[in-house]
Amino acid sequence: MKQSTIDNLRQAVGADIIITEDHILEERRHDYSVISQLDDLQGRGAARPGCVAQPRKTAEVVTIVNFCRENGVPLIPFGLGSGVVSGVIANPEAVLIDMSQMNRIRKMDVHNLLVTFEAGVRGSDAEAALNKQGLILGHYPQSMAVSSVGGWVATRACGQFSTAYGSIEDVVFGLEVVLPSGEVFETCPTPRASSGPDLKELFLGSEGTLGIVTAVTFSVRWKPEKQAYSAFYLADMDRGFELQRHIIQHGWEPPVMRQYDASETKRNFPDHARGADALLIMIHEGPAGKVAAEMKECLEIAIDLGCEEAPVSVVEKWFEDRNHVPTFEEFLTQGIIVDTIEIAATWDKIGGIYRSAVTSLGEVENIANASAHSSHCYRSGINLYFTFAAIPGDSRQMSPVYYDCWRRVMEATIAGGGGIAHHHGIGRVRRPWLTAELGNPGVGLLQALKKTLDPLQMMNPGVLIPGD
Template sequence: QVLQLRVHRFDQRPVLAINPPCQVGFPELQRRFPIRPLRPHFLPRLLLRPRSTDEVARALAYCSERGIPVVPYGGGSGVTGGAVPTAESVVLDLGEMNRILRLDAENMTVTAQAGVLLKDLEAWVNERGFITGHYPQSIDVAQVGGLVATFSAGQFSTKYGNIEDLVAGLEAVLPSGEVVRVEYAPRRAVGPDLRQLWVGSEGAFGVITEVTLKLFPKPADRWLQGYAVPSMRQGLTIIQRFMQAGWKPAVVRLLDNVEAARLLQDTLPGEEALLILLSEGPEGYAQVEGRALDRTVREGGGRALGERPVELWLERRNDVHEFDQYIQMGIIVDTIEVAAPWSRIADIYEQVTVRLKAEVPELLVIMGHSSHSYVQGTNLYFIFGAQPPRDPAEVERVYWSIWERVMAITRTCGGTICHHHGIGKLRTRWVPEELGSAYPLLRRLKQALDPHGIMNPGTLLPRA
């Protein structure tokens, strides 16, 4: 049954396509499973490319009966190693499950297979007068199923919500091969919301094969403005004020002095931070919201910089080439995103930046921004670069010393260790502490759904 799929078996030699005839050599293999510094890296023993839910079900049932580990693979844009194969695993590449299945214009939903690229789905619904409202930096390469599985957050999330708010229904396959569907209803009070079982599951419970997303009408009105605010702490206070007053602009982005200089190609005075705001909606809506936001920012000590900072960000928001260049140069670079209530978020920012500068001599730069805000709190997204020690064995020590400090500060301040990049294989060591007394429940859930432990071993949960 498995060999009816597109199957590619490989080890350290070029890949041999078993059925149908299709050569996959090392260039494609390296593209799909790139070596990333300081990340585990293995080539899987087998690559399966299903085209349907039925093929996924047969493949999982086959692997479950034989205890073969399975790693679901989407667009490969994750940064915490969730889709990195283990040495003995089979990779289930969902890229050929790429059909948009139906649009329900009256109820404003769209249903697509898990392998549909978000950029293609967005373009398709745009042509029909809608938007998804979900715009992560990875939009060009991320697939719909992977976005659900990794708890994705888009750059316009303050207005439209994160992926957990946008999933209207879904279909998934359990490790046993059983197919589960959760149909859309505007609200369902029939036990726990089973859609959310799959949001953030990172392939640990099964494979998402189909997703129904909520849609929004194309906005007719837009307002944008950039501001210099006295400091990160004051900028966070300003955001808290307008969020708790009931305003929800699509983009709320606060860049610290260092990151603002990268965007503006100019330095703001002192410790000033850059606040980027964008509102959109039906005719007239954005202008009303914009006036209220402008008043709140000015009352908080902000000064208007015009629309250009927002335009610059819109032009460059998905560009990661600089990050890749630093990696090629051998610089230790990474990003860490956390979140916390308003009462503690500024403390986390200040403690992380001050302590890393003081305690990590190899540190070259630490910068950060807030980009996803809520009535009760917001996130912080740190970017760091460090000089690699001459001794290669010391590189990992430097890397983990930064991660460990950020995680410890966040937990001490009552924040969460992860906002939207997922746990992957990178953060698993901190999951038991974060979840506390709820952690055994997550373990039991994994055991119940995946009794043979085949699904994405070492991801989301530490190995038992």
């Protein structure tokens, strides 16, 4: 990026908004993706952005968007950098727009249970502000402390309590978005509408390619009256899928339902792992009467299916550790390439995908771990979260092994009839398989949206949309 371009942008939006300090440029080169961290360690790291813009208000975002459009400069949105699918990779010709300084609470409306945060508000700060009023978000990604509410929207995130409270599309009431045209789109503040397609859906999962989310209004909840735990040992994963299916299809919705295979049970709950058993943990929340009824019936269903109760201390342990985000560096420096990959499928297909993906990962040379757990349950099916770890003899093979593991899980999922992305998005790492997910007509729709909203392809180019 020419110095004159940076100077002109400074002139347009204000000198203090445009950062060119070394350590900021360095820190904003990519998101949390394992492969970006590996590339750094092995000397193939992403370039710095031309500059970093840190707007503090929507009008400044508009100015930056207009400047980039008028000057043909790529614009890469950045929340708090917790993305894991290489959705943010900077380059020296781009402006990286860092939303972290738009971090105010705009409105807390306790009567309608509606709360508006600027896009850069940290998840844990949002929850803490709500908790002071006795409220909760109900949306708790593991990245809670390192991700922003705008990032949740851009990636179509899903929280750990989703089975009862829903995913981001269920908790978002409204959005403010700066379009590539520089216009500011705000949704109508109504609980539900049939006034054409729901336009906010265009931006849920758009990964910065169709606009920049500047504010998010959530439909929040009162802190539940009661929270209680239960856990069950499962003879195998299929038994657990059946148990979860019966619970949710009978009309119960424990917010947390997580099922670990034997390998993950041993790793996460070593004190309580039992032979080759898998493990289901559940958190029940809501009015006390509902929680009591739910726990009673879940227990009956579990007993009917031949499952045995496990100590609730496993749930307590999970709850304590739930927001821990591992640092990959310690693995990478030891020559261990690791990652997690989430997918989803209907109940009839999930067992097959579990087995074929774990089997395929098991065929990778020097694989040290191939395991999975589920964490989000629906009447129609469930997600799976695969974890792989491999230790190639030659550390130069870590990157090829990484992509090979991803390929294996993507191919097993597609062959098994599942969906390739449950809640981390497409970014760059999944993009080769998006056509298998959406079909040519679906990809064509996405390309048409891009072409009409961002005809200059300036918004986060290279991400999500095939052929972009």
